[in-house]
Amino acid sequence: MAAEAKVTTSPQTGQRSLAEVLRTVFGPVGQMLLFVVGSAIALSLVVTLLALVQIGARPDLLVRTWTILPQVIIDGLVRGFLFATIALGYTMVYGVLEFINFAHGEIFMVGGVVGAAVALALAAAGFLAAVPGLLFVLLIIVLGMLVSGTLAVTVERVAYRPLRGAPRLVPLISAIGVSLVLQDVTRLIMTSTPLGFNARFNTPDFGSPIRLFEMNLGDRPVPVIISPKALIFVSAAVVMLVVLNYLVNATRLGKAIRATAQDRATASLMGINVNQIISLTFLIGGALGGAAGALFGMYVGTVNPYMGFIPGLKAFTAAVLGGIGNITGAMVGGIVLGFLEAFVASYLSLFTGGAFSGAAYADIAAFSILILILIFRPSGLLGEATTQKV
């Protein structure tokens, strides 16, 4: 959390000017947007280059590459914000406890299931079609945050707090156990209620896809469209990230969290209730994960008890990519990883003539990135080089 600390250590006490607050809040978000644009452009250039290299053998390749490019970028945006919001939960907990909360992917999943359950309940009552779209989104976000946040705090109390001070592997193994328990308890609940194992996530009608603009490639115009759900997901994620940055960088509470992350013992000497702050960190991280789960479930259309595992793993990768413990890093890492994955998933089969299915190898790409990062730059994109981090 060194990046934030630098900005805010100057004012000792009292009020800060509005400009300063805005800078601390929007600075990280701006940095993230920079990476959004940067990775989109960089990866587009890479695929264009790859297409040009092969163009001798396959003349239509460039047009096909550009045709799907806008959709790939939108897909990358969604994935990127998904990973960013989940990665924040990992990175905040890691910052405070130096511990990988393995069960965080399941906290995310629970948010999705809660959202689906709300939709199902509304549909059963006959309200679903009548609820305004925005209200529905707010409802699932709030409920998802509530349930997931509470769950995360409970998990910390039950399974992690008794193990504080134990060797590092002990809480990690406990977290793996919690992750398995949450998966199966959710499965039990889902299969014994009308939700079922693969629950459909019904939503009110959000209208037809929004046509952004048309591209003229070759002989026919290609419309660039974004689905309303993707738009909702991305804008809600941006709002949440801004609020989180405000909370962490511009409030007393945030200062307490950062102090606890820096040095738990000293923070407690300064009158910070460390246990409370740790609970709070789990609450915030869990709530973010839950909201992301609800939104993502809505975006995808179905939820199941195992849907949190792989995104959780990738979000962890994103957190490491950005520099674990660093909040801005988690957002940036999520964005970069999301774009990378979207590009691999869409272009791998195109460039290899359908020999490799991109969707399957996108997972491998994510894990390879994790391994490469850990070997060559263990402190991550934004982390500071320390030997103790890894």
Next chain:
Amino acid sequence: MARVASLQNIRMTPTAQSARLWEQLRTYLGRGSGAYAFFGLYAAICTWQLFTNPRTSLRTDIFFVLFLLLVFMVYRSATPLWFRGGLTAVLLVVVMPIFGTLNPFYIDVATQAGIFVALALGLNVVVGFAGLLDLGYVAFFAVGAYLWAILSTPQITQINPAWSPVPPIMFYPFVVLGLVIGAVFGILLGLPVLRLRGDYLAIVTLGFGEVIRVLANNLDRPINITNGSQGIREIERPPLILTNFIRETLGWNLSDSQLYQQFFYFVVLLIVIFTVVVVSRLKNSRIGRAWEAIREDETAAVAQGIPRVRMKLMAFAVGASFAGAMGVVFASKQLFINPPTFDLLRSINILAMVILGGMGSIPGSILGAVIVTLLDLQILPRMATVLRDAQRAGVPIPAAFDPTQYQRLLFGILLVLMMIFRPQGILPDERRSEELHAGDEPPSEEEAPPAARAAAESS
């Protein structure tokens, strides 16, 4: 002697009364003539019960568990080596196979348990000895299994039509090859993660395990190597040995499938013995001590001149090699493998064995593997039948709840509870518990068991 007794009296608290009784009971039954009588009688009753009542039932289940417990108790007892070795050998080499001819289910459970004992011992090298948490251990198992599955079946002609499957007799060299390939993959995984600390290592190994599974699932295109999600079927088994001897000389009329069960039981038993010997020799060697030093404090270990890189790689290689060899046996025994066989849950399963038994403890890993396998194959299905009966009788249990489908729940709870209440496991590693109780000196070998010595002298 009197001084020791008084010391014990001082240390004794009222709550320790029952513990003392238990201690005495253990001393009487664990050594000398008491032990011979106890184990002899126990073995006789168990064998008699299993032989006269071999049908699969709750009763047989209980006696089967008691039988395995007996084997373990004999193995752990303080009786002379000839008695321990002899009785264990009789139980495992004579009683178990004969019981297996009467009921094929239980010998299959025993074989599976054996496979997982070897895997747990291998993982124990990595996690317990060297302290490197490996969540992708099943990947090495998968590599061994796919090695034999691809090369022994017509699957290989998919890669290159000119190649032909290896003859089934090559099974034996392939077990050794599995060992080598496992070690190679262990080093491949070990190299990039050498610098990582515990929790990062866990995630990277988990990712590695997933990568291997995804590869197995998707390498049916562009070249069909693994046959993708369909898996590989009709994997070759080695030709049977001693068929004529058993059928004609001994006059036992066993079918081929029964003979294969016996065959794999013995193959697995041999590998398990080999693994136990290798792992216990390693543990007390310079290498084992170097691993422990790295586990306790890496910086201090390096300062003492321990070659960190070599030792860590060796831990990965040794651990992975057992899994590779067992993979070959497993593929051959199961006849069919597919990618979901090697998912993360399997890795967690093996980890749960090691943790349940006690990280770093060899008997602990064996016990953990047997308990978890029994839970998986025997106790959960049995619970499922009991629950279904209860459901029919009108007890309100969710219809969807089938205990065999909820292994994750079980292992999850197990992991959390073990970490909170007994992180050292059921049978903790001695050196670790010595570290934990460094204050009170353990009673030395000569002075401690006066009762047992008296018993030994009178016999």
